Amino acid sequence: MSLLSKEIAYHGKILDLARETHRLPDGREACFEIIHHPGGAAALPVDHAGQLLLIRQFRPAVRGTMLEIPAGRLEPGEDPATSIRRELQEEIGRKAAQIALLAEVYSTVGFCREKIFIFLATELEVTPTAHEEHEFIELVSLAPAQAFALVDAGEISDAKTLIALQAYRYRLAVQ
Secondary structure (H helix, E strand, O other): OEEEEEEEEEEOOOOEEEEEEEEOOOOOEEEEEEEEOOOEEEEEEEOOOOOEEEEEEEEHHHOEEEEEOOEEEOOOOOOHHHHHHHHHHHHHOEEEEEEEEEEEEEOOOOOEOOEEEEEEEEEEEEOOOOOOOOOOEEEEEEOHHHHHHHHHOOOOOOHHHHHHHHHHHHHHHHO
């Protein structure tokens, strides 16, 4: 498949919407609407006591709050590890001495190019938070068993958080 043409239909602060024409594997051409997003970085923070630090955050797109891991959009040319270190300080007031990549995922491959780098953040040190004016964030500390029970009960529905928690659950099971 190859890109034949691209027209930006909308240019926004956090994403662009493009109309793209591609050559398909069978030689035909087809048009697609594709969201171009710079990508993101997220982390599952684990404190010295083994507690998982999640956040409850107001999300206008779902018209309510979500329980999720800290995350943020990559700045142009920014390394994902640098991005998540900044986001951890801003959102939960923690500086991570260690981060390890858990997964790289595309959020919605049917129409979006956003790639999220998901890390495990450990050896946390408390720092001041720096919430943006539109962010309403509550820190939620959970034992791993509590978080896994919320996953199993369907009470966590954020994709990046589900992936991070399942990857961490697997990690704990194989140790």
